[in-house]
Every structure is written in structure tokens, then in C-alpha cells.
Amino acid sequence: GAVVSQHPSWVICKSGTSVKIECRSLDFQATTMFWYRQFPKQSLMLMATSNEGSKATYEQGVEKDKFLINHASLTLSTLTVTSAHPEDSSFYICSAGPRDSNRYEQYFGPGTRLTVT
Amino acid sequence: LAKTTQPISMDSYEGQEVNITCSHNNIATNDYITWYQQFPSQGPRFIIQGYKTKVTNEVASLFIPADRKSSTLSLPRVSLSDTAVYYCLVGDGRESNTGKLIFGQGTTLQVKP
Numbered sequence: 001g002a003v004v005s006q007h008p009s010w011v012i013c014k015s016g017t018s019v020k021i022e023c024r025s026l027d028f029q030a031t032t033m034f035w036y037r038q039f040p041k042q043s044l045m046l047m048a049t050s051n052e053g054s055k056a057t058y059e060q061g062v063e064k065d066k067f068l069i070n071h072a073s074l075t076l077s078t079l080t081v082t083s084a085h086p087e088d089s090s091f092y093i094c095s096a097g098p099r100d101s102n103r104y105e106q107y108f109g110p111g112t113r114l115t116v117t
Numbered sequence: 118l119a120k121t122t123q124p125i126s127m128d129s130y131e132g133q134e135v136n137i138t139c140s141h142n143n144i145a146t147n148d149y150i151t152w153y154q155q156f157p158s159q160g161p162r163f164i165i166q167g168y169k170t171k172v173t174n175e176v177a178s179l180f181i182p183a184d185r186k187s188s189t190l191s192l193p194r195v196s197l198s199d200t201a202v203y204y205c206l207v208g209d210g211r212e213s214n215t216g217k218l219i220f221g222q223g224t225t226l227q228v229k230p
Contacts, residue, residue, distance in 0.1 A: 004160075034217065043204070044161065044220040093160045095218070105151065106218055108160030 002028050004096050006109035013084055013116055021079045021112045023050075023094030029074035030096035034106065035067075038091040050077040050094075084116045121205045126225040135192045137224050139205030142186045150181060150188045153204045155223070161204065165190070192226075200228045 003026040013019050023033055031052045036044040048069055049057040056069035068080040077096075081088055091113055095106040122140040129135045141150070149168050153161040165172055167179040167188070178191040192199060204223040 036220075043222050044155075046217065046219060049217060091158065095160070105163045105166060108162065111158065111160050113158065 002026075002096075002098055002107040004094065004107045004109040006092075006094060006112050008112060009110060010113040011115070013114070015085050015116055016083055018080055018082045019084055019114060021081070021092055021094075021114075023077045023079070023096070023109050025075045025096045025107075028096075028098040030077075031074060031099055033071060033077040033094055033096040035069065035077075035079050036093045036095070038093060038111075044093060047079075050079075052077075081114065084114070086116045089114055089116045121207055121221045123203075123205050123221065123224045125222060126227065128227050128229060129195055130229050131196055132194050135195050135199070135226060135228075137190045137192075137203055137205075137226070138187055139190070140187045141205070141207045144185050144207050148185075148207045150179065150185075151206045151208070152177070152179065152190045153206065153220075155202045155204065161220075164203075195226075195228045197228050197230060199226065201226060 005024045005026055007022045011019055033050040035047045037047055038044045046059050047062045047067060048059060050069045050071040052071045052074055058064045066082055068082060071077040091111050093108055093111045095108045097106045149166055151166040152164040154164050155161040165174055165177050165179045167181050169181050169185060172179045180189045202223040202225050204220050206218055
């Protein structure tokens, strides 16, 4: 089956620094990837749609200058949390679907736990 | 994307069949119904998808009545490892080609020994 990986699986950073999270589709190409974040005991919240070769589309209320997304290839999207603050601490998850899939099916990465101190 | 309503939580015991019902009164003609499972500190996993009647795979069954305003995910003979959050999503089959998913609150299933 389709596999999506994320790196790192967890990261601790100091307030004010930037953190980059990678999302890779390992055995398929994805022109579109999605980034979510999830706070404890809450559901996933879609942050943005990452489009290969073009700008990301952000959901309402998500700061595009704070959460920089780059989709440089058909298998890699990166999310950079800039000038991180403790309130950015969360579980970040990416998803992608094979290009030839016409089902409402996405493959999710294992997630990245970000802790900002 | 149609809004969905699910019970916040459910308890069950090992070996029992669990049925989780999702309401989606405003489902559109092109919408599919999809269920995901999420374990703590992991990404969600696709379980099953359907449009009408009944769909069955190796993991679960999905029952959809004729009016499609609700759906029921059925997990046969649950085990402790089925303890997870289950999300019901409804979306346009065409829009879903882009993969964009909007998650509701989900149902936390607790399976007890």
C-alpha cells in the first residue's frame, strides 16, 4: 500500500527558532499534499494544501508567513514553523494520495510532535 | 463538504460487535462516505468508503440506508487493539480527488477486556 513518511517524528525547539518538518510519499507521486495539526484530545485541523510547483493554499486563520510550505517535488513537501512559540506546540500530520486514485482516500504520515519551550 | 455528527464516545468489550452511526443530513448526490481510524500519536488510517447500500472489507462493514442521511460503521468482534478514534467524513467525489479532508470530532471507542 501507499506509504507516507514524516521526519522528524518529534522535535523540541526553543521559542523563536524555526523548525522544518518533511513529508514524503515513498512509493507514489503526489501533486498535492495536505498539512494538519492536532492538539491533545482534539480532532485534526486542516492547515493548508501543498501543491507541487506552485504556492500552497492556506485555510482560513492559518498564517502563511508563519507556516511556510514548500512542495519541491512530487514526493516531498516541507512545513517550516517560523519563529515558533509555545502555542505552536502540537502534533503535525501530513497526508497525500496517489495521483491516479479517484477515491476519497488519503494516506497519512505518522505525525511529528513539536514541543516549543 | 457535508457536516457530520457522531457520538463522542462509545464503550465495548472484547469480542463484541460495535456499530458507530454517523449522521449526515445534508449529504449531496456526489458525496461519498469515508471512515478513518486514528490511534494515539499516529496519523489516521483509511478504513472503508461507500456510496450506498453495504460495503465490506477485511476490517469493517459500512451500512448506508437508501436516503444516505446516515451511515453505520460495523466492527465485528472487536479487540483491545481496536481502541481508537473513528472519524466519519462525507465529501464530493469530484472534490475528493484533490484529497482535501475536513475532520469532525470523531468517536472515541474504548474496548475493555
